[in-house]
Amino acid sequence: MDFRDSPREAAFRAEARAFLEAHKPARWEHPFAEDVDEHALLAGSKAWQRTLFENGWGAILWPKEYGGRGVGPIEAIIWNQELDRLGLGESIFVVGTAMAGPTIIAHGTPEQKARFLEPLARGDEIWCQLFSEPGAGSDLAALSARAIRDGDHWVVTGQKTWCSGAHYADWGILLVRSDPSVPKHKGITYLLVDMKSPGIEIRPLKQMSGGSHFNDVFLNEVRIPDANRLGPEHFGWQGAMTTLLNERMALGGTSGFFSFDALAEHARAHKERIDGVTRDQLARLYVWNKALDLLNARVVTKLGRGQIPDAESSVMKLALGRILTLGGDLGLRVAGPDALLRRGPWQHSFLTAPSLHIAGGTDEIQKNLVAERVLGLPREARSDRDVPFEALPKA
Ligand SMILES: Cc1cc2nc3c(=O)[nH]c(=O)nc-3n(C[C@H](O)[C@H](O)[C@H](O)COP(=O)(O)OP(=O)(O)OC[C@H]3O[C@@H](n4cnc5c(N)ncnc54)[C@H](O)[C@@H]3O)c2cc1C
Structure with missing residues (x-):
């Protein structure tokens, strides 16, 4: 390395x-x-x-x-x-760019x-991602927002959820079920939707951190021109894979969610609250953070040699979630009773950390990937890959 x-x-x-x-x-x-x-x-x-x-x-x-x-x-x-x-x-342009x-x-x-x-x-138009649904997150191919062809338009009805920034987005990338008679990965179409289209209703979701950055998006017979279809009809899954791969690549190297130096400074400013347990946890966090840096260096080295990183992104995602959770806990512990009196960056870290265990693939999904790709364990058994979507049991 x-x-x-x-x-x-x-x-x-x-x-x-x-x-x-x-x-x-x-x-x-x-x-x-x-x-x-x-x-x-x-x-x-x-x-x-x-x-x-x-x-x-x-x-x-x-x-x-x-x-x-x-x-x-x-x-x-x-x-x-x-x-x-x-x-x-x-x-706010990350979904677009x-x-x-x-x-x-x-x-x-x-x-x-x-x-x-x-x-x-150029930043003139903001984009959001309309992929997840209440019944389709980890298993994204289970999505059920229905699109019916009507001449040179698609008529879309369904619900999307967790859509970051949808309330101020101009355009959305949207996955819909266009053919329920074929297995679930095959009957999906990828559309580009104008977020001002009639029939779109956006309801912000209140987060425990106090913010409202995510939304439920309801599509009620929204008419989308076929000219805004990305890729062939019913073959949107390939496009979805392109989107998700690019998301991972673009996010590589970001560590902006957490600064160990800021935590260390916070701890030095409140020496009276640093007992043996806190000191031990700070040292643990320092080591985890260094390990994340090394993993990042490993990815960069691999890329530099023309190799494609594989399970590293899953390991990095797991490590980042743990670091943020422990970092938020420690930030509050060091703040002591003050943590209850006012809002600040450590309260924000503490309340935001749980979302990092879910967004961009949950911890359990990352562990499945590590189990398969690093440990060589058998793939998860799937009985639904060849069954027509409409014949699958629905929740
Ligand atoms: C901060 C944030 C921002 C997001 N932004 C967007 C966005 O802009 N657009 C968008 O479309 N989506 C967005 N998402 C949604 C995100 O992609 C999903 O939340 C995520 O894929 C998990 O899906 P789910 O919430 O439906 O959970 P589920 O898939 O229902 O999972 C529920 C639980 O079951 C576990 N589980 C599921 N399958 C397995 C399995 N095979 N093996 C073991 N355990 C399993 C999960 O780990 C989890 O603990 C966002 C999420 C967050 C938290």
Whole structure:
């Protein structure tokens, strides 16, 4: 494993850092803060995304012909690390630039690419992801939002849930059941939906952290032009895989969710509350955090050698969830009774940590992947792969 940047990587890091230092926004609304001012968030994020785009940093993994920088995954990790360094790692454009955009590039028609890619990368249009449903999360192919073809439109009825940012999104990437007579992975179609379409109702979900960043989205006979179908009819699963793979790649290297240095500073400021148990837990957390850094270095090294990381992302996701949970616990313990009196970053970490064990694939799903790919255990038995969707038992 090589921990140092190669000369090429070091040059890229210096270029990225110089750009960010010179252009970083004076004021930055954290997208998932409990008390975020959404008006300021949208205005600030759009202005920042436009600056990034105009300087070739708007969607760095995209090919240059679509307004990207055409760099590889190692540079994307370095870029994410540099954004994290300045606290700019989380963006309301991530669904657009990291998920919708690459899927449109891979599966879109020339007209779709011309219509959607530039406004997306320039920050003019915000995208959300309408994949999960109350009965389809870990088993996404069980989705049941129904799409019926009507001339040159699709008429969609169903419910999507957990949709981050849907309440301010302009467009959504949407998976629908277009043919229930074939097995579940086969009868899915991938559509691009205008979030202002008649028949869309968005209801924010209140989180225990106090914020409302996620939504239930109800689709009631929403008419979507067939021109907004991404990829062939009933073969949307391939597009879904493209979206999810790109999501993982773009998120590689982000550690902005947790800063051990900030926790250590918090602990030093409250020395009177550091007993033997807390000291022990802090040391444990330090070790876990270092282990995560090493895993990240392993992924970067593999990518640098032209290899594809496999189960590392599952192990990293599991480690990140644990680190955030223990970090939030310790932050509160160090704050002592003050933790009850006012809201602050440690309360936020504590209340947000559980979601990291679910979002982007739950802990149990990651463990299944590790069991299969690292330990070589047999795949989970599936009896539903070849059964028509309409014949499957429904909850
Ligand atoms: C913060 C956050 C943001 C999100 N944003 C979006 C978004 O923008 N758009 C979107 O479409 N979705 C989004 N999601 C949804 C997310 O993808 C799902 O929550 C996730 O895939 C889990 O699905 P589920 O909630 O339906 O849980 P389920 O799949 O119902 O799982 C319930 C429990 O059963 C366990 N389980 C399920 N299957 C297995 C198995 N085979 N083996 C062992 N255990 C199993 C799970 O681990 C879990 O503990 C978001 C979720 C979170 C938490």
